[in-house]
Amino acid sequence: MEHTWRWFGPADPIRLDEIRQTGATGIVTALHELPNDQVWSVEAIRERQAMIEAAGLTWSVVESVPVHEAIKLGLPQRDELIATYCQTLRNLAACGIDTVCYNFMPVLDWTRTDLTWALSDGALALRFDQTAFAAFDLYLLARPGAEAEYSDAEKAAAREHLDHLDAAGRDKLVNTLIAGLPGAEEHYTLEQFRGVLAEYAEIDADRLREHLGDFLAAVVPVAEEVGIRMAIHPDDPPRPLLGLPRVVSTAEDARWILDVVPSPANGLTLCTGSYGVSADIDLVAMAGRFGPKIYFAHLRSTQRESPDPRSFHEAPHLDGDVDMVGVVRELVAEERRREREGGPRLPLRPDHGHHILDDQHRDTAPGYPLYGRLKGLAELRGVELAVRSLMA
Template sequence: MIESWRWYGDLDKISLSEISQTGAGSIVTALHEIPYGEVWPTQTIAARKSRIEAAGFDWTVVESLPIHESIKRGEGDLSPLFANYRQSMANLASQGIKTICYNFMPLLDWTRTDLAAPVAGGGTCLRFDAVKMCAFELHMLGRQDAAHDYPPDVLVKAGDWYQTSSESERSALLAAIMAGIPGAFERYDIAGLRGALLAYEGVGRDEIRANVKRFLNEVGPAAEDLGLRLAVHPDDPPRDILGLPRIVSDAEDLRWLFSAFDSPANGLTLCSGSLGANPENDVPALAEEFADRIYFAHLRNVAKEADGSFEEAAHLEGDTDMVALIRVLLAEQEHRKYAGHEDHLIPFRPDHGHVLLSDHSRELVSGYPLIGRLRGLAELRGVIRGVAGS
């Protein structure tokens, strides 16, 4: 497997020289500075690639080439946006970058309620707390339909949390939920989020499915012609958020997605943390079912709770059997190798990580510390070497 590391370019306080000391040989990045829907210029892609290669890395995966919200809503004349996306794909392919991770989550990317939940030994992790999320939706945002999305005990606890919380705690909750929006873009306040949600009124699960199918039919043939692989990232968390439907959360969703545009260009970013947050998902079994569509892997772990809460565990702890999952990925690599695929190796990265040691004293992108991810990479590297040699 190809050891990679997510890097946010000039938005990242972790330098390429520091990343080189982790042992990773590949960089996963994107042009986060370019607004959604605009073309990624070839010259800008080439400059980023040259910078990465000068530091001794390959640039193997784009994460992400974002999809404009109008496409997700199916709103207006989308021809220019689809044309821009195809052009960005062509520009990436011209520079030898052939794997594009993307997601179709409406409005928000990954969603957490706590960016620094304590873990044993003094570190911190990302956490999704169902009680806090319910309090945010129902009492801060005023989304009354949220009462139907949570069990009665969570509703009661959410009311208690809201009544006893301070303004600073509520502000921290809003900031945590907004932290999942990638890139250098303004986060919403409560009023702004309400306005953004209004634009999704009347857009349900069927509409989102129709819109992702349209997206794939618009850009998929170009991906085939360019030799590109589109790798959808699962919903994080794999449940509806803010009343917005999530459509890449389980095996049934993936079966539907791959049938909507049945092509090897239509693939999966296997994120064990996102899929693992759904109690119904057996992540190694999902990986085995969709092995031939896995073009990129995010390896991390979660510890789930009965009320729908979860927190990010250490990479070899939590609820997902990481050894079993890696066995599936290595077996798929061998299958591709014997089938004659030159690019049979699956790139992966240690996804997220606990904030540990000197991570606490530096500015970091939420979820992407240096030491915590280094620990995760070292652990995963050991499992991969052990399984491969067994």
């Protein structure tokens, strides 16, 4: 498999020459500096591509070409925005870039309540704490209708959690949830966030799914025409949040997406950490079932917590609730099938590494440290080599 590394562009404190030393050969990136309603020009793409290639690497996957909120909401300007999206795909294809990872999560990208949660070994991990999230939803955001979604016990626990936070702690929780995480294109104040949520008041799961289908019906034929593979990323976490629907959370959702616009250009990103949060998903079976349509893999593990499994943290890549060996075995089997029968390369990247060693003193994005991801990539490469040896 192609070993890749997410890089956030020239402003990323992890340099391309450092990435070259990790063993990765491909770069996963985007033109993050451009607004969501602008076409990525061929000139801008080639300029970034030349920077990557000068370091001896390849721009392997775009993550991501963001889907504008107006498209998810189905607003009148969506057709113009979809046309913009399609032109960006044409320009990427003209530069030889053929894989685009994207998501259809309303408002928020991946969501956590703590970006520096200390593990027993001193490593710092990302964490989602359901009680902290409820405290934000109920008492800091004060979302209309939120109280009906929580039990009395949950509301009491959330209030107790909030009472133990000082002003700085409350600000930190708010900023962690809505101020913008790595890869997010939008950044909100609390008041702005309330306004954006209100725009989704009439959007339930059925309507959001309808809007996703409309997007795919317009975009996938263009992607197929120019040789782009679209790989949708699952919701993270894979369940509704803040009254917002989620429609890329289950294996059934994935099946619907592939069936609604059947095409070689319409595929999946297998994010084992996102799907792995749900105890109802058999990731090994999912990797086998959807193997031919998996065009990108984010390999990481999460650990559901007790007593409330809705809380979870990022585990080491080979620990937690994900059977990483089983998943890699299925992906290797799929890659071998492609080698025999024809098919695209299968890029993977380590995801959401722990901040370890000097990562804790470097200015890196939450979840995207140097040494923590280097460790994860090394472990994944070792598993892949062992699996290939046993399957020989």
